[in-house]
Amino acid sequence: MLSNLKNVVALITGGSSGLGKSTAEYLIKQGCKGVVIFDLPTSKGKQVASELGKNCLFAPGDVRNVDDINQTLDLIKKEFNQLNALINCAGISVAYKTYNFHKNVAHSLEDFEKVLMVNTLGTFNVTRLAVGLMAQNKSQSINLSHTNNASKDFQPINPQIIYKQNYNKKPQPSSNLMTNINRHFSQQISDNGIHHEAKETNTEKMENTDAKIVEEKGVVIMTSASAALDYNGQSGQVAFAASKAAVAGMTIPLARDFSDNGIRVCTIAPGLYLSYPSKLKASRSVLRQRWQTIN
Ligand SMILES: NC(=O)c1ccc[n+]([C@@H]2O[C@H](COP(=O)([O-])OP(=O)(O)OC[C@H]3O[C@@H](n4cnc5c(N)ncnc54)[C@H](O)[C@@H]3O)[C@@H](O)[C@H]2O)c1
Numbered sequence: 001m002l003s004n005l006k007n008v009v010a011l012i013t014g015g016s017s018g019l020g021k022s023t024a025e026y027l028i029k030q031g032c033k034g035v036v037i038f039d040l041p042t043s044k045g046k047q048v049a050s051e052l053g054k055n056c057l058f059a060p061g062d063v064r065n066v067d068d069i070n071q072t073l074d075l076i077k078k079e080f081n082q083l084n085a086l087i088n089c090a091g092i093s094v095a096y097k098t099y100n101f102h103k104n105v106a107h108s109l110e111d112f113e114k115v116l117m118v119n120t121l122g123t124f125n126v127t128r129l130a131v132g133l134m135a136q137n138k139s140q141s142i143n144l145s146h147t148n149n150a151s152k153d154f155q156p157i158n159p160q161i162i163y164k165q166n167y168n169k170k171p172q173p174s175s176n177l178m179t180n181i182n183r184h185f186s187q188q189i190s191d192n193g194i195h196h197e198a199k200e201t202n203t204e205k206m207e208n209t210d211a212k213i214v215e216e217k218g219v220v221i222m223t224s225a226s227a228a229l230d231y232n233g234q235s236g237q238v239a240f241a242a243s244k245a246a247v248a249g250m251t252i253p254l255a256r257d258f259s260d261n262g263i264r265v266c267t268i269a270p271g272l273y274l275s276y277p278s279k280l281k282a283s284r285s286v287l288r289q290r291w292q293t294i295n
Contacts, residue, residue, distance in 0.1 A: 012036070
């Protein structure tokens with residue numbers, strides 16, 4: 001699917017800033033059929049969408065709000081009659097130690113809850129509703145050998161690391177390969193320290209390795225964070241790290257939930273970055289303020 005972006009319609013949450021905005025710009029530049037930026041009504045989504053041209057629409061809303069998401073999916077159905085990719089970028093963070101021993105103040109529950117609601121519940125909320133529309137797509141063939149050449153760091157299938165069927169539900173023969181792909185994508189995050197025990201070679205599945213074409217309906221991409229993995233979470237990041245660890249943890253069960261319907265799931269876990277030079281100055285002062293808050 002991603003080898004032919006011209007037929008792709010993508011929904012990007014948090015698409016008016018940072019990673020989401022860059023993704024929208026990239027997809028439009030690649031000639032995507034449609035990009036829908038879903039972001040807060042107070043965001044710059046409208047301006048960003050109009051700058052990106054007629055194939056880009058802005059849908060104002062909150063990832064926690066069911067009606068906002070359903071309205072956006074209705075808009076996508078009406079305008080494009082398909083959804084192929086959901087890219088979950090909307091996210092927030094706070095920076096507080098669990099207990100500030102200088103000020104004798106505990107981390108507020110409201111802050112902890114808000115971060116989990118936006119980052120974890122919000123990601124789940126959009127995903128659970130969007131895949132309903134994605135599943136209505138006709139399957140598209142993707143050529144795995146082509147995708148393999150595209151990036152050796154992101155190979156969708158590698159026979160040497162196909163996962164063992166070590167859970168109760170056995171996939172149907174027609175969906176075996178798709179299921180394996182989902183497992184491999186899930187492994188992008190597994191390799192960062194989660195579910196290592198699930199990685200085994202399955203000789204039973206090796207017979208599938210000759211196949212180069214699989215049927216796909218769509219892909220869900222979620223954004224975790226390196227702070228959630230491999231002991232990277234810093235002091236003051238407890239809420240953010242917990243919310244993003246939950247996103248990472250959803251990857252494999254979601255992939256298994258959707259695998260029989262031709263929908264892949266993968267999760268990225270970026271480290272700290274500043275997306276735009278214009279953010280640099282502001283971010284430095286924000287970081288300074290946050291550092292003072294947590295210490
Ligand atoms: N910037 C980093 O260093 C970093 C590191 C690791 C992970 N991440 C994650 O990457 C993603 C993008 O981060 P960024 O820094 O590029 O983005 P950003 O902070 O520039 O933009 C996030 C966007 O999400 C939107 N948003 C916030 N709450 C929302 C809600 N309730 N409903 C809808 N939209 C909402 C904001 O309006 C904003 O446009 C986030 O999930 C973030 O947690 C960022």
